[in-house]
Amino acid sequence: xxxxxxxxxxxxxxxxxxxxxxxxxxxxxxxxxxxxxxxxxxxxxxxxxxxxxxxxxxxxxxxxxxxxxxxxxxxxxxxxxxxxxxxxxxxxxxxxxxxxxxxxxxxxxxxxxxxxxxxxxxxxxxxxxxxxxxxxxxxxxxxxxxxxxxxxxxxxxxxxxxxxxxxxxxxxxxxxxxxxxx
Amino acid sequence: xxxxxxxxxxxxxxxxxxxxxxxxxxxxxxxxxxxxxxxxxxxxxxxxxxxxxxxxxxxxxxxxxxxxxxxxxxxxxxxxxxxxxxxxxxxxxxxxxxxxxxxxxxxxxxxxxxxxxxxxxxxxxxxxxxxxxxxxxxxxxxxxxxxxxxxxxxxxxxxxxxxxxxxxxxxxxxxxxxxxxxxxxxxxxxxxxxxxxxxxxxxxxxxxxxxxxxxxxxxxxxxxxxxxxxxxxxxxxxxxxxxxxxxxxxxxxxxxxxxxxxxxxxxxxxxxxxxxxxxxxxxxxxxxxxxxxxxxxxxxxxxxxxxxxxxxxxxxxxxxxxxxxxxxxxxxxxxxxxxxxxxxxxxxxxxxxxxxxxxxxxxxxxxxxxxxxxxxxxxxxxxxxxxxxxxxxxxxxxxxxxxxxxxxxxxxxxxxxxxxxxxxxxxxxxxxxxxxxxxxxxxxxxxxxxxxxxxxxxxxxxxxxxxxxxxxxxxxxxxxxxxxxxxxxxxxxxxxxxxxxxxxxxxxxxxxxxxxxxxxxxxxxxxxxxxxxxxxxxxxxxxxxxxxxxxxxxxxxxxxxxxxxxxxxxxxxxxxxxxxxxxxxxxxxx
Numbered sequence: 001x002x003x004x005x006x007x008x009x010x011x012x013x014x015x016x017x018x019x020x021x022x023x024x025x026x027x028x029x030x031x032x033x034x035x036x037x038x039x040x041x042x043x044x045x046x047x048x049x050x051x052x053x054x055x056x057x058x059x060x061x062x063x064x065x066x067x068x069x070x071x072x073x074x075x076x077x078x079x080x081x082x083x084x085x086x087x088x089x090x091x092x093x094x095x096x097x098x099x100x101x102x103x104x105x106x107x108x109x110x111x112x113x114x115x116x117x118x119x120x121x122x123x124x125x126x127x128x129x130x131x132x133x134x135x136x137x138x139x140x141x142x143x144x145x146x147x148x149x150x151x152x153x154x155x156x157x158x159x160x161x162x163x164x165x166x167x168x169x170x171x172x173x174x175x176x177x178x179x180x181x182x
Numbered sequence: 183x184x185x186x187x188x189x190x191x192x193x194x195x196x197x198x199x200x201x202x203x204x205x206x207x208x209x210x211x212x213x214x215x216x217x218x219x220x221x222x223x224x225x226x227x228x229x230x231x232x233x234x235x236x237x238x239x240x241x242x243x244x245x246x247x248x249x250x251x252x253x254x255x256x257x258x259x260x261x262x263x264x265x266x267x268x269x270x271x272x273x274x275x276x277x278x279x280x281x282x283x284x285x286x287x288x289x290x291x292x293x294x295x296x297x298x299x300x301x302x303x304x305x306x307x308x309x310x311x312x313x314x315x316x317x318x319x320x321x322x323x324x325x326x327x328x329x330x331x332x333x334x335x336x337x338x339x340x341x342x343x344x345x346x347x348x349x350x351x352x353x354x355x356x357x358x359x360x361x362x363x364x365x366x367x368x369x370x371x372x373x374x375x376x377x378x379x380x381x382x383x384x385x386x387x388x389x390x391x392x393x394x395x396x397x398x399x400x401x402x403x404x405x406x407x408x409x410x411x412x413x414x415x416x417x418x419x420x421x422x423x424x425x426x427x428x429x430x431x432x433x434x435x436x437x438x439x440x441x442x443x444x445x446x447x448x449x450x451x452x453x454x455x456x457x458x459x460x461x462x463x464x465x466x467x468x469x470x471x472x473x474x475x476x477x478x479x480x481x482x483x484x485x486x487x488x489x490x491x492x493x494x495x496x497x498x499x500x501x502x503x504x505x506x507x508x509x510x511x512x513x514x515x516x517x518x519x520x521x522x523x524x525x526x527x528x529x530x531x532x533x534x535x536x537x538x539x540x541x542x543x544x545x546x547x548x549x550x551x552x553x554x555x556x557x558x559x560x561x562x563x564x565x566x567x568x569x570x571x572x573x574x575x576x577x578x579x580x581x582x583x584x585x586x587x588x589x590x591x592x593x594x595x596x597x598x599x600x601x602x603x604x605x606x607x608x609x610x611x612x613x614x615x616x617x618x619x620x621x622x623x624x625x626x627x628x629x630x631x632x633x634x635x636x637x638x639x640x641x642x643x644x645x646x647x648x649x650x651x652x653x654x655x656x657x658x659x660x661x662x663x664x665x666x667x668x669x670x671x672x673x674x675x676x677x678x679x680x681x682x683x684x685x686x687x688x689x690x691x692x693x694x695x696x697x698x699x700x701x702x703x704x705x706x707x708x709x710x711x712x713x714x715x716x717x718x719x720x721x722x723x724x725x726x727x728x729x730x731x732x733x734x735x736x737x738x739x740x741x742x743x744x745x746x747x748x749x750x751x752x753x754x755x756x757x758x759x760x761x762x763x764x765x766x767x768x769x770x771x772x
Contacts, residue, residue, distance in 0.1 A: 030375060033324060038316055045317045075502065082499035088321040088341060091375045 022051065023077050024103060024173050027066040027084060028092040031057070035089040039066065042087065048072065048080050052105075052170030063091065067172045100176040106145045106169045108133070109155060112162035113140045121161060128154045139164060199328040199359035200229040203292075206335040208235045209367045212263050214254060214618050215239065216247035220267025221307060222294025225359045230265075239618065239647070242639035244271050246611035248278020249637070251289040253615030255282075256598045257573055257625075259412070261342050262289040262615060268296055269307030272353075273314065277605055279349045280318040284602025285433065286410060288347035290338050291315075297357035298326060312353050320348030328361035333368055340371040345378030346497040347410055378496060382513030382521065390468070390492045390509045391525035397466035399534045400426045401486075403449065403478075406433030406601075407471015407495060409594045413516035414438065417470065420523045425531045427538055429457035431472050432586055435597040440590045441570075446538065447547070450478040452583040455545035455735045455746055460538055461486050462743040469493045471515045474504040475602070476740075484742040494518045547587050547735070550751040554728040555703045557584050557656045563706050564626065564654075565589040567714060572596065573616050573625045577609035577633035580662035583733040585628055596623060607636025610653065614640055617649040624652065624714060631657040631683050641693040641720075648719040653695070655686055655724045658731070666732045670747075690722035697722035 029035045036055055043050050051069040058065045070080060077095065084093045096103075113121050118140065125132060125142050128150065134141035144154045148171060155166065197205070203226055207215070215238045219227045230238055241247040244266045251262025266275055272293040282289045296305040312324050321341045323334045334352060342350040394400060402424075408417050414437050421428050421444050428438045429449040438445055446457035461467065467489040472478070474493075479485035482504055491507040493500075494515050501510040511518050549558040561584050564572070570592030576582040576599040591597055598616055600608035613627035634655045644651055665679040690697035696716060700709040700723060713721045734749035 033326070034312065034316070037313070041316055075506065079499065079503060082501075082503075086497070086499050088373060088376045 021071045021073070023070055023072075023080075023095055023097045024101065024171065025068045025070065025081065025084070026092075026094045026096050026101075026173055026175065027068065027090055028058070029055075029064050029066055030089040030091065031062045031064045032089055035064070036066075038087055038089055039068075039084065042083055043068075043070075046079075046083065048076065054170045054172050056172070065172075067170070069171050094175065096173055096175055101173050102176055103147060103171050103173040104145055105148050105151045105171045106143065107151045107155065108141060108143055108167045109158055109163060110134075110139050110141045110165040111158045112138060112164055114138070117161055121158065124154070124157050128157075130154060194364060196362040197365045198225065198229070199325075199331055199354070199361050199363070200225040202328065202331050202363060202365050203335065203354065203359065204229040204233050204236070205365055206332050206367060207263065208233065210335065210339050211260075212236055215263045215265050216241055216250040216254070216615065217265035218244050218247060218267065218271055220271050220294060222268035222271075222296060222356045223265065223354070223359075225356065226265065226292075226294070226354070237618075238265075239643065241611065241614075242642050243637065244274035245277055245607070246614075246637050246640040246643065248275045248289065248291065249281070249605070249608050249611035250615035250618070250640070251291075252278060252282050252285075252287045252608075253575060253598055253612030254619045255287050255289055255615075256612070257595055257616035257621045258619035259595065260619070261339055262287070264289060264291040266291070266293055267307065268294040268311070268356075269309045271307075272311035273309050276314060276318070277603075279315055279351065281600050281603040281605045281608065282349035283318045283320065285600065286347050286406060287349065288342040289349045290342050291349060291351045293351060293353050295324070295353045295355040298355045299357075301355070311351065315351050318349070319351050320346075322351040322353070324353045325355065325358050328358050328363045331358070331363070332366060336368050337371050337373060341373070341376060345376070346407075346495075346500070379498070379512045380496075380514045380517060382494065382511040382518035384521065386509060386511045387518060387521045388525060390511060390522060393466055393490050393492060393509055394424065394468065394526045394529070397529055398531070399460075399464045400424060400466045400468065400529060400531065401460050401464040401489075402426050402428040403431075403461065403467055403469045403472055404428055404434040404437050405431040405470065405472025406437075407515050408434060408437040409471075411471060411496070411514050411516040412594070413471075413519055414594045416516055416519035416523065418442070420519050420526070423523055424526060424529050425535065426468070426529065427460060427531075427535065429453070429461060431475065431478055432599065432601045433597075434472065435586055435591040436594045439570075439592045441592065443539075444535075446542075448586050450475075451480065451737050451739065452587065452733050452735065453478075453737075454547055454587070455748065456538055456541035458735075458737060458743045458746060459541060461489075464489045467491045469495075469507070470519065471495060473497075473500045476504070479504065480737045481740050481742045494522075545735075545748065548749055549588075549734075550731070550749070553703070555701060555706065555725060556731060557581050557658070557725070557727045558588050559703060560654070560656065560706055560710070560725050560727070561585050561588040561628070564710055567707070567710050568624070568626075570596070572623045573598065573613075573621045575599065575609050575613035575616055575625065575627045577629040578604045578606045578663075579630045579633060580658075580666065580731070580733050581628055581630050581656040583663075587733075593623075595621070606633035609633060610637050610644075611640045613651050613653070614644050614649060617644075617651050618647075624650065624717075626652040626654065628654045628656065630662060631655055631659065631686070632661045632681050634686070635681075635683060638689070641690060641695060641722075644720045645694045650717045651720045652713040652716075653690070653720055653722045654713075655722070656727055657683065657686065657724055658727050658729050659683070660729060662731075663733070665730070669730070669732070670736075671738065686724045687722065695720045695722045697724070699724045699726065701726045
């Protein structure tokens with residue numbers, strides 16, 4: 001994804017183009033046996049890309065919410081949305097990309113720490129409003145949430161200390177509501 | 183829990199799952215079930231024993247049952263029903279299910295399953311058929327509670343038969359079929375995730391009508407959706423109002439009578455020269471219930487490249503899947519065609535139709551007339567003798583394409599074949615299913631010598647029920663279509679296409695079927711007449727045809743209309759024998 005290793009000069013336009021290629025699709029699906037398989041299987045069978053896929057319960061016990069981040073050209077994205085809609089188990093499919101939406105990801109990072117680096121790591125953690133959720137003489141485990149860029153950023157900042165393990169949830173998203181006339 | 187609507191009929195008595203299942207089939211109006219018993223469905227078969235409303239046909243293989251259900255569905259428009267046991271019984275239905283999925287055939291397949299607590303334990307005759315068939319069914323279900331059974335059966339039939347039709351599988355664990363519950367059949371279905379669009383968007387239809395109004399060289403490109411929707415009459419009304427030529431896909435054959443002057447027959451890889459050229463030069467292409475399959479389009483970028491395209495289809499996902507169109511209309515073609523016919527005015531297509539008429543004379547479908555017996559001759563004669571009033575069920579390969587080309591298709595639901603999946607061995611069991619649907623017309627099964635050997639066991643079923651099917655085998659001793667490709671594109675290296683066969687006539691006789699062989703062209707007419715007159719049971723006719731003959735015209739896979747190959751052999755009648763070029767460049771005025 002958009003790591004800042006590529007040439008800085010050409011960031012403006014290509015970044016926008018690349019952003020256009022990534023789509024966050026929100027789904028409401030029947031909380032049925034096999035519904036998740038059906039959706040994952042569709043992506044596998046049709047050769048669509050999955051950047052992340054999350055699933056969890058909603059306020060309705062028989063409905064699950066899924067958030068899928070995928071990329072492809074417009075025709076492929078159109079097909080993905082149509083094919084998802086075609087499944088009997090999907091109740092609602094919305095491509096959030098062109099609407100205002102909130103998107104969050106959670107990460108747990110286990111980073112190597114010594115007495116001398118611990119303070120610095122905790123300082124970084126504070127900047128990112130991350131929490132320390134586990135500590136040992138040789139490691140610190142941090143929990144951070146935010147946009148994918150923020151999660152990428154904290155990971156990058158922690159890399160120099162030596163990352164032992166990472167667990168990311170993948171992205172979850174909801175559409176923003178209209179806030180009234182300003 | 184089950185959100186069953188108010189029950190229509192309630193029997194207070196507790197019934198087993200098996201009894202409830204069978205009663206549910208009766209409620210759905212199922213008349214014929216194609217099946218094969220086994221351990222996991224023994225309870226269901228016990229319940230079936232008492233039922234007189236349903237005719238159970240014991241096929242000789244579960245694949246045969248599935249194709250029979252397809253043939254039944256295609257001939258009748260009603261869903262075909264299959265009942266098989268778990269494990270191998272279930273996996274044997276996979277090819278038929280995949281076939282039905284590709285060709286949008288409404289079938290409901292019920293499979294036995296091991297008891298719930300055994301699932302996942304590698305139990306005897308266990309297969310994860312729900313997992314296996316997930317990508318090849320429109321939807322599938324595992325029944326985990328007997329109280330869900332009626333709702334699921336109802337939903338299965340609803341999903342299979344509405345929208346774009348397709349196969350649905352229901353897996354029935356043995357213990358669930360033994361559980362007891364009160365039988366309540368739901369009155370209606372409510373699936374919040376499934377509401378097919380029936381009526382087309384009026385704005386879009388208006389846009390289509392405006393586009394059509396400016397057309398000078400329109401073409402209607404018609405697929406199986408017209409037949410599924412029962413919209414042949416509406417199609418004809420529109421075509422005749424617009425004076426618009428019509429070409430059909432393989433599955434569209436019969437949607438528009440080929441005797442009509444506006445008909446251009448089939449398009450695509452083995453379509454007629456003039457239909458392919460017309461599509462390539464049209465200015466407005468109206469696709470109706472077709473899906474821009476690669477066997478139709480060839481090289482997709484070159485397909486009707488200069489035409490504005492209208493696409494009417496009930497499946498939103500079929501639209502702009504292969505070809506991006508200008509005016510998409512999602513809806514049942516029958517509804518959309520009706521509205522479109524009201525809005526679209528007559529066109530002046532005199533010049534266009536005259537050009538096409540000239541092409542038809544210059545580049546007809548043709549074959550070599552010599553002393554050899556040829557499949558095309560057999561099929562043309564069958565068409566002449568039946569006048570198109572027959573249900574013709576073909577297999578896959580050369581004979582299938584020749585049938586599409588040389589039989590003059592007249593009625594919807596009279597052409598049944600395996601198109602999308604291209605399943606050899608389809609014809610014999612599918613013709614059996616068609617015969618059980620009691621069609622108006624006699625049923626003719628046509629296979630090659632390869633495909634016939636793939637499901638020949640169903641001859642036993644056909645003989646058992648004395649079905650008056652005319653079973654034709656076109657025998658050239660080759661897997662002819664592959665041989666043709668090897669000849670044309672693989673330097674004539676015939677790799678494993680020379681296939682042997684038993685004495686088919688004696689084999690058919692061993693099954694108890696009247697059988698004879700035709701080897702001489704002069705006997706073709708007599709042979710077919712004899713077969714058509716035999717109605718006491720099946721009749722088998724083997725036609726020994728020229729070993730090497732090719733299906734022309736042909737657009738090689740992935741190529742364009744400019745690469746059309748015409749029959750290079752001298753042909754008769756001699757008045758059109760002048761054009762012998764195997765490759766023809768096309769020039770069209772204005």
